[in-house]
Amino acid sequence: MTFVAPPPAPARDPSDQTPSDHAQTDQPLTDRSGSDLTLSSDEVLRIRNDFPVLHQLVNGHPLAYLDSGATSQNPISVMEAEQEYYEQRNAAVHRGAHTLAFAATEVFEAARATVAAFVGAAENEIVWTSNATEGVNLVSYAFSNASLGLGGPAATRFRLGTGDEIVVTEMEHHSNLIPWQQLALRTGATLRFIPVRADGTLDMTAAGEILNPRTRLLAVTHASNVVGTINPIDDLVAMAHAVDALVFLDACQSAPHLALDLTALGVDFAVFSGHKMLGPTGIGVLYGKAELLAAMPPFLTGGSMITTVDMQGAEFLAPPQRFEAGTQRISQAIALASAVDYLSHTGMHRIRTREAELGRRLVEGVTAIPGVRLLGPGLGVERIGLAAVDVAGVHAHDVGQFLDEAGIAVRVGHHCAQPLHKKLGVTASTRASTYLYTTDDEVDRFLAVLAEVAPFFGVSR
């Protein structure tokens, strides 16, 4: 039997009776939208037809899904890509001499190439992980292993000890904080942090003092999952590299929402997760500069990452395989590549512009409601399409319950950023976060119901 590879992108027959023809055509979407700057409201409605989960009633109201910052929804094409893999090509990758194994390896590596191109990286700079958190741990444990002497002279760059400093920021998600806390504890290095100012932006003056020749690594988020700001990564990279420190970027909230070019940004490492960018759960991406990955000792070891093995030791494969021990997340990687195709097809610049509009709409709306405090900067500072708020006198959990009753899904709590909430003087907040399928009407519904919260709970109006 000969394996015939179907065309890579649209898996469906265009003549199918499908809700939308989005992402099934070679016609750029710009030709239909009438504007190449943002997504028109008609286009957003067409996009929504590709997301079955959005079309349901919750508590008797149409679902307004405003929690994409936590996890995004999957278009049909992504689910089909995963199904198509299992129906037609499921096999072990990078081993076996049969046709199906070759086909599986081919689509798996093609997925890597797609994701690499999406973030301006080379294919050997993209390592698959289970999620972004695992990527942070992979690098922190590689540093640990180097500090124990593994990796030989090539790994000197990653060796930490007493007197060395790891710098994070006060706005990090716990996933980009705790692995570094633990690395400091394991190696004797000191953990320092760049403070956040009252308006939710990084204190760059302090950053200039904190980054010093003892700094070996700066771990920083590209965009905040709470205050929505986009950090000045160009400046931070220049400052960190000036003192010979490596830069680790948390791109979980940027890769889904803006055109990301990691090579141009100049960061040394980056992570992002598939499920926040229309992909499935169980897949994340670690980016590392080729020369750094080549010098770095592995974290997880075992099958699929070695060249030769004897009873006393092993030689490892070159990156990225060196960091991909065990059976890989093949279907998830393929589905993530399909998600990336969907995003690229729509246009990341247009998605960024559209979400900035939604972010502005949110900011204007929430700041007009008495007793509602916006966390982070107000108008005039670009944000990704999210806004976290504190409703005076009403706990976030109650706010979320009230919104849910109206079919509006938001995130409540500390959003895995307790230190930042503490800095901003609250224990929890309510966050609405948007994506390319979010309508103005959904934002307006959120704002209208949010305005009813304080009166219902009998506090200041």
Next chain:
Amino acid sequence: MTSSAMQQLYQQIILDHAKSANGAVAELAALDADAATAASAAGVRLAQSHQVNTTCGDEITVRVGLSGTGADARIDEFAWRGAGCSISMASASVLNDTVRGTTVAESEAMLDLFREMLRSRGTIEPDEEVLGDAAAFAGVSKYPARVKCAMLPWVAFEAALLQLAEPA
């Protein structure tokens, strides 16, 4: 647009308790040897428990002081301090009103009733005569995600009592 479902969940009794926060104190330092000794001199055995709801970060500390022993053991002191949603704060206030001054056996019976009602997913019609204001939390049982909020103070209370349990 306020729906009846919301009014069922957030009954006026609950909203009132969330505001009045009966038994709440501004400070509740960790129980140290000095405090325990002083209480003991007055014939009161003190215990304290701190509980956190990891889903939302709500937290509460409950302090219990018992006088007497065996079947006569009575909740003589009760104080709490917490931060959280209206359900958990109201529940702490109701807990204060429910168990303060009761015997340990009575309070444990209330705790069992309260827990049973909350786990019933709306199937148990509470007896207001017995439960008093705590019956207002029946609506919470229809929201599994919120049951933890309502239980948080009671779990802290239970843990504090356990520390004072006498050997059988």
